[in-house]
Amino acid sequence: xxxxxxxxxxxxxxxxxxxxxxxxxxxxxxxxxxxxxxxxxxxxxxxxxxxxxxxxxxxxxxxxxxxx
Amino acid sequence: xxxxxxxxxxxxxxxxxxxxxxxxxxxxxxxxxxxxxxxxxxxxxxxxxxxxxxxxxxxxxxxxxxxxxxxxxxxxxxxxxxxxxxxxxxxxxxxxxxxxxxxxxxxxxxxxxxxxxxxxxxxxxxxxxxxxxxxxxxxxxxxxxxxxxxxxxxxxxxxxxxxxxxxxxxxxxxxxxxxxxxxxxxxxxxxxxxxxxxxxxxxxxxxxxxxxxxxxxxxxxxxxxxxxxxxxxxxxxx
Numbered sequence: 001x002x003x004x005x006x007x008x009x010x011x012x013x014x015x016x017x018x019x020x021x022x023x024x025x026x027x028x029x030x031x032x033x034x035x036x037x038x039x040x041x042x043x044x045x046x047x048x049x050x051x052x053x054x055x056x057x058x059x060x061x062x063x064x065x066x067x068x
Numbered sequence: 069x070x071x072x073x074x075x076x077x078x079x080x081x082x083x084x085x086x087x088x089x090x091x092x093x094x095x096x097x098x099x100x101x102x103x104x105x106x107x108x109x110x111x112x113x114x115x116x117x118x119x120x121x122x123x124x125x126x127x128x129x130x131x132x133x134x135x136x137x138x139x140x141x142x143x144x145x146x147x148x149x150x151x152x153x154x155x156x157x158x159x160x161x162x163x164x165x166x167x168x169x170x171x172x173x174x175x176x177x178x179x180x181x182x183x184x185x186x187x188x189x190x191x192x193x194x195x196x197x198x199x200x201x202x203x204x205x206x207x208x209x210x211x212x213x214x215x216x217x218x219x220x221x222x223x224x225x226x227x228x229x230x231x232x233x234x235x236x237x238x239x240x241x242x243x244x245x246x247x248x249x250x251x252x253x254x255x256x257x258x259x260x261x262x263x264x265x266x267x268x269x270x271x272x273x274x275x276x277x278x279x280x281x282x283x284x285x286x287x288x289x290x291x292x293x294x295x296x297x298x299x300x301x302x303x304x305x306x
Contacts, residue, residue, distance in 0.1 A: 034306060035306045041300070041304040041305060043305070044305060047306050
């Protein structure tokens with residue numbers, strides 16, 4: 001998929017664990033794992049907003065477009 | 069739109085329109101042959117069902133000629149002189165033709181004398197019965213599996229779609245097989261039997277609901293496949 005989710009990069013930068021982030025944004029660790037591994041088909045604006053808030057970043061820091 | 073879905077829905081429309089038209093033409097049949105036509109009378113070949121042969125020592129050897137019974141569709145020959153094909157209007161010299169419907173008659177046809185042909189016909193009939201039985205049992209098993217899975221809560225899955233599509237295809241094949249078998253049987257009867265004043269005609273006796281249900285199942289299978297994709301997308305939306 002050409003949209004890359006860089007949540008793990010941002011988590012490493014903020015030194016935040018998966019469980020902690022999952023708890024902060026209100027999703028299950030399993031769903032966070034789906035997001036991190038790039039298996040997710042879509043992301044809700046509310047989830048994106050929560051991630052940006054928890055990691056103190058912009059949507060562009062979390063999502064990246066790369067040509068196949 | 070899914071390519072298969074397009075094909076299946078087109079086929080369903082064609083089938084429904086075809087049945088509607090076939091039903092209209094089957095029941096609204098009028099005589100149309102010119103007044104000069106002669107009614108031809110056909111006789112059976114005088115086949116004996118029991119054949120008696122006198123042997124050299126004077127004993128009589130009886131050979132039973134096996135027969136099979138068939139129901140065929142007949143209708144009066146298209147001749148305006150035939151009393152059943154004209155209305156009885158005393159004021160009219162040439163009364164209007166009346167509409168006639170197919171009639172069913174039972175005929176007892178002796179098996180062919182040629183042993184090899186007879187054996188091949190019997191083998192063919194047995195093979196057809198076996199294939200049709202397997203097909204119907206297969207459909208039944210698929211439908212049972214389908215119901216079991218749906219009762220377990222599995223609806224939008226690849227397997228359900230596959231079961232539906234396969235049972236639909238089998239239903240369509242079963243319908244087409246019935247049509248072909250019916251046609252072959254009519255041709256076989258026609259080669260052996262003639263009925264005076266009546267024409268033996270091929271009528272599609274297969275249940276049209278079979279092909280309509282089959283095509284509907286094939287369409288539903290594709291809709292379920294689309295539903296499966298939507299479900300997956302919904303499940304993988306974080």
